[in-house]
Amino acid sequence: MSASPTPTSHPRDVLLGAQAGAVVLxxxxxxxxxEARMKKSLALQAEMAEEFGACVFDVTLDCEDGAPVGGEAEHAQLVTELALAAAPAMRVGVRVHPVDHAAFEADIATIAGRAGRRLSHLMVPKxxxxxxxxxxxxxxxxxxxxDLPLHVLIESPLAVHRAFDIAAHPRVQSLSFGLMDFVSAHAGAIPADGMGALGQFTHPLVVRAKLAIASAAHAHGKVPSHCVVTxxxxxxxxxAAAKRAADEFGYTRMWSIHPSQIRPILEAFAPDEGRIDLATRIVxxxxxxxxxxxxxDGTLHDRASYRHFWQVLERAHATGRPLPAEAQAWFDAPKH
Known part of the structure; x- marks a missing residue:
């Protein structure tokens, strides 16, 4: 029989301390x-939530790239209605225009003003x-x-330089890397293949930016979100890109721009069965x-490794992986 933690001995409280209430995205x-793709994305989110028993990916409705020029207000109304119509258990965010765009204030007033309590986050680009x-x-x-969490998109060399300060802001929940704009901001100094699935992991300037953003996020207890694969x-x-982002670059979240990318990202970021079983035994x-x-198994474990393996189980739970009964009981236990 497995050990049953009391409210004062639950792994999240003992191992994470002040961070025990931190969100796991x-x-x-x-x-x-x-419009058609947003509706399909929301429908797929609901279908996969039923399959996995939890909402396993966010849908972010896009105003920045989705709104036609001159139609920003109408698009803001559309994404607001779609967000309000989503099932309560679903996680729906919105990417608005940058703060220096003429539509920014109107985006916020319309979307956050009407659907702010329904949204999971607001993404601010650039x-x-x-x-x-x-x-x-x-x-x-x-x-x-x-109370709406802010996710921010880091897309320039100067923003990368300031990533630690940006991550420190208490309203910021997640930092994303904007690969395409970052490469283009270098005036041709980074070749085009630096935006590709392979080149983005080999060009030194891109690699340096990815590592800086991930480090800044972790330094302040925020979530680093990896860029797209076009x-x-x-x-x-x-x-391959998702696996490297998770295993080598310290990212705990990744963007999808096509429905076919969602399941491979879930698989790449999820612990395998062996890691889940080992983590359960150790905790x-x-x-x-x-x-x-x-x-x-001949290896010493203490609070540091306990914390690591508890976080493995948190990742497994967030990705809908089956857990051993004793581990599932820790997530079913009420939070205090």
Missing amino acids: PVCDHYSGV VESVADVAQAAKALDAAGAG EFSNALALR DAAIRQNWAPVSI
Whole structure:
């Protein structure tokens, strides 16, 4: 029989401490901006939530790339209605226009003003500084959506330089890397293949930016979200990129721009069965020993490794992976 944690000995409380209430975001953030595709994305989200028993990816409705020039207000109304119509358990966000765009204030007033309590997050693109974050937070406050988490898109060399300061802002929940704009911001100094599935992991400037953003996010307890793979018909390239983002670059979330990318991202970011079983054994042993060090298969484990393996189980739960009964009981236990 497995150990049953009491409210004061639950892994999330003992191992994460002050971070125990921190949000664990779905590992996939799916973007769509055309009306038909937005509706299909929301329908797929509901279908997969029923399949997995949880909402396993976010849908972010896109105003920046989705709204036609001159039709920004109408598009903002559309995404608001779609967000309001989504089932309560579904996670729906919106990407608005940048803070210096003429439509930004209207986007916030319409979308956050009407659907702010329904949204999971608001994505602000082309954030260059903490001042941009503060402007977005002020606009949300004015719209009555002061509790809505901000996700920000880092898309330039200067923004990468300021990533740690941006990540430190208390309203920021996640940092995303905008690969395409980052490469184009270098005036041709980075070749076009730096935007590709392979080149983005080999060009030194792109690699440096990815690592800086991931490090900034983790330094402040925020979620680093990896950039797109534009070769959406190349399943092998997508799987390889997602696996590298998760295993080598420290990202815990990734963008999808086509429905076919969602399941490979979930698979790449999910722990495999062996890691889940090992994590369950170690955390269970830790509870039995009241969090004192233990030896498992000849390897010493203490609070540091307990924390790591608990986070493995959190990732498994967030990706809809089957858990051993004892591990599932830890997630079924009420939070205190």
